[in-house]
Amino acid sequence: MEQLIEFILQFGSLGQQQIDLIKEKAIERQLPKGDYFSEAGRIPAQVGFLVEGVMRGYYYNSKGEEITRCFISENSLVVDYMNFEANTASSEYLQASTACRLMVFSKPNWEELSRAIVGWDNMKNKMVQLCMFQKSRKGPVISQDATTRYLEFIANYPSLMNRVPLAYIASYLGVTQQSLSRIRKSIR
Amino acid sequence: MEQLIEFILQFGSLGQQQIDLIKEKAIERQLPKGDYFSEAGRIPAQVGFLVEGVMRGYYYNSKGEEITRCFISENSLVVDYMNFEANTASSEYLQASTACRLMVFSKPNWEELSRAIVGWDNMKNKMVQLCMFQKSRKGPVISQDATTRYLEFIANYPSLMNRVPLAYIASYLGVTQQSLSRIRKSIR
DNA sequence: ACCACTATTTACCATTTGGTAAACGATTCC
């Protein structure tokens, strides 16, 4: 919980009363490995903050292959925000890649914060925009070759390399797992 | 100007007084082909709205190659928003790919709107988030092959195919221009 | 320890893409 507050305070300052309100509205949720935080075809109902563990977003392409769209590591928001806001069905799964611990806000609680805390909307938007921005900044660059993409992945997500299956990383980087295995070999 | 107002009203409703204020704060700016709206190494000073023309964002990678990061077509915001907000230097160039007509807000004017119009921040954030989201949703998908990426590019940006040089599209899609030329040949 | 299951590596060959170079085409400038 303190981790969540510390995260939020990066985006603005709050009084003790406001902090207490946030603590009231957030609840802790454990997600065993493999479980879903939200699913394709459903309307996202919660905003999460990842305290511990690794999550990933993925979808199925037209060939039925599972494609990892993003990894989420500690101290980051977990939500398909556009669809959460618009009350529309998500097109991706958000799944716990390892056992996870999150702080979650239900939609009513999340909206209550906007009404109750002056300046919350501002902070909230900064958070969301930063998370969107980081996702694109840390993501693989299409103009680089596969080896460079893998090296940058390691640099951007040093903690993930040995925590998630190679196949997830491969589809994230846009290569087959055979190619990624070859690349791993070639750089050691 | 009316085009700008119409765009803004998608994100909330405004009274006539507020609309008039926005009209006061925005000025029209012509950008000849090849000119820059903002440059790498400089702090972005304006928010633009593209009325007519095509712009693109690009940067130089470590090999000195020019890489197109995004295309911007009519009725969209033109700004490196994260750096505009944070007053930090941009890492990319925003250049007019064809002759362009924009409505622009200086930073003081943009901030004035937040103070003067209740609900403006909300609308502003929706705009920015939508533009960020669109950019990623319309962008090339790394797990697809080059031909599919080109076909989806045409579907997402039908008006651009014959308005921008092949080399720009190639670096945007992460292929060499020779490859893209081959792909063009193979699909006709 | 053994089995079943999953993840990763390796091998082989086909296909795609890149690098270098040159030819061709279109446009601009004098």
Add this chain to the structure above:
DNA sequence: GGAATCGTTTACCAAATGGTAAATAGTGGT
């Protein structure tokens, strides 16, 4: 008109990546 410049296409070969298949390594359950 002609030179210069830029954009596009083509060709050739090398390198990277994919597809299929199988072998190996690791993991968890009994």
